[in-house]
Amino acid sequence: MRKRMTLIAGFLCPDGFVITADTEVTLGDLRIQESKLIDSPGNMRAYRLVIGGAGDATYVDEAMQEIRDSVAAMRRPLIASVDKIIRKAIGRIHAENIFKYWEPGDDQRPRVYLILGLRDVSGKRCLWRTEDQTVAKVSASVYVGSGTLIASHIGEKLFRYGLPTAAVHHIATHILREAKAKGASVGGNTDTWSIQTQGAQPFFDIDDKDKRFLWGIEDALLSATRCALTRTDQVSMNARLEFIRQRLTEVHRQARTPLPTSDSEWHTSEILRTDLHPFSDL
Numbered sequence: 001m002r003k004r005m006t007l008i009a010g011f012l013c014p015d016g017f018v019i020t021a022d023t024e025v026t027l028g029d030l031r032i033q034e035s036k037l038i039d040s041p042g043n044m045r046a047y048r049l050v051i052g053g054a055g056d057a058t059y060v061d062e063a064m065q066e067i068r069d070s071v072a073a074m075r076r077p078l079i080a081s082v083d084k085i086i087r088k089a090i091g092r093i094h095a096e097n098i099f100k101y102w103e104p105g106d107d108q109r110p111r112v113y114l115i116l117g118l119r120d121v122s123g124k125r126c127l128w129r130t131e132d133q134t135v136a137k138v139s140a141s142v143y144v145g146s147g148t149l150i151a152s153h154i155g156e157k158l159f160r161y162g163l164p165t166a167a168v169h170h171i172a173t174h175i176l177r178e179a180k181a182k183g184a185s186v187g188g189n190t191d192t193w194s195i196q197t198q199g200a201q202p203f204f205d206i207d208d209k210d211k212r213f214l215w216g217i218e219d220a221l222l223s224a225t226r227c228a229l230t231r232t233d234q235v236s237m238n239a240r241l242e243f244i245r246q247r248l249t250e251v252h253r254q255a256r257t258p259l260p261t262s263d264s265e266w267h268t269s270e271i272l273r274t275d276l277h278p279f280s281d282l
Contacts, residue, residue: 006036007147007179007186008052009155010115010139011172012127015200016165016264021052022147022180023188030087037191038064039267040072047077048119048195048265054145056110062110063093063130066112079126082118086128087135090114091272094133104132113144119195147179151204154178164201167255169194173270177212190270202258203266206251215251220244 008021021036040049049071053060066089071077074085093112102109114130115138127138135260140161143151154175159168169192176190194203224240231237259266 003228006054006149007143007145007176008036008054008113008115009151009172009175010052010117010127010138010142011159012117012125012128012140012161012166013165013168014128014162016079016119016194016196017050017125017127018165018168018194019050019115019117020176020192021054022176022186022190023207024186025057031187033177035191036060037193038068039193040068045050046121047071049077049082050117050193050195052115059097059112060091060114063089063096063114067114067116074114076121077118078120078122079118079124081099082120082126083128083135083137086116088090090130090135091133115142117193117199118175121255123124123197124174125195136182148264150182151179158279159238159280165194165196166201166203169203169266169268170206173268174214174232179209192270193267194265196264198262198264202262204255204258206269215231217244217247220247 006022006024008019010019010020010054019037019234023035024031025034025036036054037050037052039051040047043195049068051068053064067086070085070089071082074081090112090163098110098112102257112130112132114128115126116128116130119125128145129136129138129142131144141155141159156174158171163171172194173190173192176186176192180188180190196203206215208215212219220240220243224237224244227237229239
């Protein structure tokens with residue numbers, strides 16, 4: 001059975017939402033790479049829907065595709081009506097395809113976990129999570145999948161509700177980056193999709209040649225702390241503090257430089273291994 005033993009994270013912001021996921025899929029003892037995020041059809045610009053799924057891939061795909069297509073068929077997708085579609089689809093899939101053949105307490109039964117983000121036609125935004133037949137709105141952040149524990153720990157330290165979507169796009173990517181380094185069954189590349197509402201802070205890019213978590217700032221801070229506690233001179237400690245100062249100054253400068261496009265959405269793929277990239281031959 002094809003399992004998306006994976007990590008998907010969702011963040012609700014005052015001016016939008018962010019959903020990010022790794023790309024690793026388990027086929028028995030084999031690990032392959034595929035995207036776990038889908039969005040609303042390209043011609044549906046009046047609203048934007050992004051869905052990420054973890055669990056048994058065929059059931060997850062069915063749930064995501066049914067919700068996406070049902071929303072696309074609506075005249076005016078609004079949060080309340082989309083909420084009903086999500087609940088109906090999740091209930092149907094479990095009733096007809098899962099609990100019809102497996103007992104709810106069966107450890108071998110298929111599992112479906114979704115994170116869904118919507119900017120509806122009125123410009124309002126909402127984030128949902130599903131687990132089994134339960135559907136709930138998310139007030140700040142949510143994590144599903146096998147890397148949940150490590151991501152929740154990192155996210156508690158990094159993410160705060162109230163941060164703009166443009167900033168959380170980078171925070172979300174770094175939470176996944178660290179979770180992939182530390183968590184089991186989480187790996188491959190990282191897909192991050194951010195959708196903004198009107199009047200949001202513009203997206204910005206960061207020259208990310210240093211692929212360490214938080215651009216190596218945390219490593220330098222911990223090293224400086226050890227130096228301060230154990231060394232008799234300040235040379236090593238001051239070198240690390242200067243690195244931190246320079247790195248934060250550069251990040252702040254780039255954060256004030258908007259992307260050339262003024263689009264209200266941004267989809268990035270962080271390629272940590274070029275051999276896992278679908279266009280590695282180009």
